[in-house]
Amino acid sequence: MSSSKMKNVTPTQQAYQRLAQKHELKRPVLKNCMRAFFIGGLICFFGQGVQTMYYTFFDFTERTAGNPTVATLIFIAVLLTGFGVYDRFAQFAGAGTAVPVTGFANSIASAAIEHRTEGYVLGVGGNMFKLAGSVIVFGTVAAFIIAIIKTVLLQWGGL
Numbered sequence: 632m633s634s635s636k637m638k639n640v641t642p643t644q645q646a647y648q649r650l651a652q653k654h655e656l657k658r659p660v661l662k663n664c665m666r667a668f669f670i671g672g673l674i675c676f677f678g679q680g681v682q683t684m685y686y687t688f689f690d691f692t693e694r695t696a697g698n699p700t701v702a703t704l705i706f707i708a709v710l711l712t713g714f715g716v717y718d719r720f721a722q723f724a725g726a727g728t729a730v731p732v733t734g735f736a737n738s739i740a741s742a743a744i745e746h747r748t749e750g751y752v753l754g755v756g757g758n759m760f761k762l763a764g765s766v767i768v769f770g771t772v773a774a775f776i777i778a779i780i781k782t783v784l785l786q787w788g789g790l
Contacts, residue, residue: 670727
């Protein structure tokens with residue numbers, strides 16, 4: 632602890648902080664990172680399999696199979712969230728389940744389930760779109776900035 636923080640701390644608080652630090656569990660950061668990496672990769676691998684299924688067995692091209700693939704992954708994530716499976720899976724996998732589109736679907740569905748007792752409009756709709764709104768705005772702004780950069784580079788003949 633730094634000396635500036637120690638000035639306002641009583642001896643009892645210092646003793647408690649030393650005791651708490653002594654018994655604090657160390658987080659397995661490397662293990663958590665590896666789990667997140669592999670589980671996130673498995674989710675993406677599954678998504679790639681779904682996409683391959685769409686253009687192999689249905690009337691999609693490799694380019695057009697992306698939209699139904701994303702819709703399928705979202706549907707599966709929302710279904711698993713509704714049954715309480717996704718949350719237990721996310722507890723094990725950590726951030727690996729948060730990064731793909733399935734993590735976003737889980738967070739939206741969880742907000743809807745959590746606030747359903749407050750009504751459909753103010754409870755489900757209001758709380759579900761609080762989360763979705765910030766993600767959509769960030770995605771739209773990021774896409775706009777990237778489009779400007781790409782347009783400038785194309786105009787200057789860089790690409």
